[in-house]
Amino acid sequence: MKRRTADTGQSGPAGDRGAVVLWSLGLLLMLFFAGGLALDLWRVLSRHGTLSGIAYKSAVAGAAQVVESDLYQNRLLLDPDLAEEVARRFAEGQPDWDDSMRLTPEASRSGIVVRITDTIPLTLMRMFTPAGGIPVTVTARASPAEYE
Secondary structure (H helix, E strand, O other), X not given: OOOOOOOOOOOOOHHHXXXXXXHHHHHHHHHHXXXXXXXXXXXXXXXXXXXXXXXXXXXXXXXXXXXXXXXOOOOOOXXXXXXXXXXXXXXXXXXXXXXXXXXXXXXXXXXXXXXXXXXXXXXXXXXXXXXXXXXXXXXEEEOOOOOO
């Protein structure tokens, strides 16, 4: 009686040939997909932080534009036109400012609201999102205050 040895290099039934290769390719595709998702998420969160910083700083700059004549009467009131202009100039002067960003300052006598909107282009998630990317909007509010 002759015994066959494992000289063919096969282990298991003949129908399992290449299963490990297919399994590895599937895992590799899932890894690339997860990496692309992480890249897109990082891009959106990073840009949101940048927009938030610009919006907050420009709102504070706008809130510092008080009417000097009202200070003598112990009132802190904004000059709305000047506050909007200063907030816009401050935001556009930031190193991270991009021409794709849209700034909307709205000032009243009591405070200022600054909104910045930008569209973030994506890589992997581009096929699941609207054309051009995801719009991100941040809002910052500030009002003049007396500090001691």
